[in-house]
Amino acid sequence: MICFLGFLALGVPLVFVLGAAAMITLLVTTDVPLTLISQRMFAGLNSFTLMAIPFFIFAGVIMDAGGISRRIVDFSSALIGWMTGSLLHVACVTSAGLAAVSGSGSADVAAVSSIMQPQLRRRRYDVDFSAAMIACAGAMAQVIPPSLTMVVIAVIGNMSIGALFLSGVVPGLLCIGLLLIVSYFFARKGGAQYKEAEPFSFVKLLRATYAALPAFGMPVLIVGGIIGGIFTPTEAAAMAGFYGMLVGLIIYRELKLSDLPQLVLRAASLSAAVMLIIGTATVFSWLVANANVPTMLASWLRSVSESPLMFLLFVNGLFLLIGMFMETIAAILIVAPVLLPIAASFGIDPIHFALVVVFNCALGTVTPPYGICLLVASTVANRSPIQVWKKSFPPILAMVVVLALITFFPEMSLWLPRSAGLLN
Structure with a gap:
């Protein structure tokens, strides 16, 4: 740990x-080759x-x-x-839609920021608050x-990926809803530029829905395939990449076959970094477990x-702290x-515990100094992370409220997978 x-x-x-911390530990404390x-x-x-x-990363690319x-x-x-603060609302709902497709927070932030920031500046929205949102x-x-x-924490804890996926639906959508409320109240006090003059058009909504149907087919394919027992998570990820390729090539026709080698290389490089x-983290975790750290920590907590x-x-406190400094x-x-064995010893459902950890990690991506989503949003907005961070407290507070609800009310995350028959 000192080396780390x-x-x-x-x-x-x-x-x-x-890797280096593991190697030095083996050299100093053991005779293991x-x-x-x-x-x-x-x-x-x-x-x-x-x-x-890698398949999910390819699907996102x-x-x-x-x-x-x-x-x-x-x-x-x-x-x-058509609502007050419309562009902020569009950014939130778009992020939720992309989240149901890509599975990568930083990729979603980069995509939404690239599309929305020019319009936000043109309408004279507060750029820092918009980036934070x-x-x-x-x-x-x-x-x-x-x-x-x-996927990663389910593999570590030998959990049902389908059950864990479903556990995040209600908390995720609730958080998006609270962010919409925060955006609305901010826009009400923001001035005339946040007022939307264009009325709601049902015809425009029908056209946009029709155009987006192939895009929304991807989360249905992934989650529905896993929950329905049609695919394993790996097979569902591969199908998502194939489906996205067909949509881009045949339906939307914005993708060319000549683009595929470059996209495959990009997905491969991103996957290699994660893998x-x-x-190396597997080696480090093995050393921690071999040193009997979980048992000692459990005894101290008890x-x-x-x-x-x-x-x-x-x-919550531990992961909020770690998330500020670690990927x-x-x-x-x-x-x-x-922590997983300790949670089990306290009688905490592993799916509930995993969701608490994942939500804390999501919070960590918007807290400096390492918050990757905050860094990406501020970079695309051409603002410093500190400027964006100063305006991020209201949306972060909304996330903390949802985290508290998940922590105190386990059924909020467990009732959906239980209703689907994935939990007892």
Whole structure:
């Protein structure tokens, strides 16, 4: 742990921090050969379920290049573009729509920001608040299925990915709803530029809905296929990539066959970065477990309190802190294996616990200094992260309210997977 924190303080990239800390620990404290590192890395990646990650990443890349993102924006604009603060509402609803397609928060924020920021500036909206709102709404891609983060923690905890996906639907949509309310009250006080003169048009909504139907077919394919037992999560991810490619090539015709090699390379490079972190984090997690850290931590927590609620509050505080300094998947890979057995000992449902962790990680993507969604939104808006962060407290407060509801009321996240027969 000293090596881990020391390398982090020096600014070493996280993937090398994990690998170097594991290697030094093995050299100093054991006689185990260093070949164990490569063996553990391979064992950690040798999972059929983890193959869903590159497929989901490819689906997200295809979605952006094939015109799916723009159709979702057009649908959102036709649906709620007549309200006060319309562009803020469109950004929130679009983020929710893209979250149900891509599964990547930073990708959603980049797509929505690129499309919406020129219009926001043209209408003289508050750029910093708009960027903060887009970052918070985009972070819900961690919670609204399909989510790459959920796939990772489900693999670690040997949970049903379908059940975890469904557990995020209600909290994710509730958070988007609260963000819409925050946007509305901000716009009411913002001045004349937030007033929308264009009336609602049912004909425009029908046209936008018709154009967006192929785009909305992707989340139906993914979640419906998994819940219905038609696909495994990996097969559903592969089908999503294939479906997105067909939509872009044949239906929207904004994708060309000549574009595919470049898109495949982009998806491969993004996947390689994620997989390398997973591999080195597996070694680090094995060392932590081998040092009996989970048992010691569980004993300490039980000496402090026997309350499951107190344990969840501790988890919230821990992950909110970690999320400020660490990438989401790495944080889950390092900390979740330690806490999952402890949660089970407190009688906490693993799906409920996993959702609490995932939602905390979503919050971590909008909190500095590492908050990746905040950084992407501020970069596209051509503003500093601090400027955007100063305007982010109202939307972040909305996210904290939903996190509190999830923590105190487990059925809020469990009733949907239970109703689908995925939980007892």
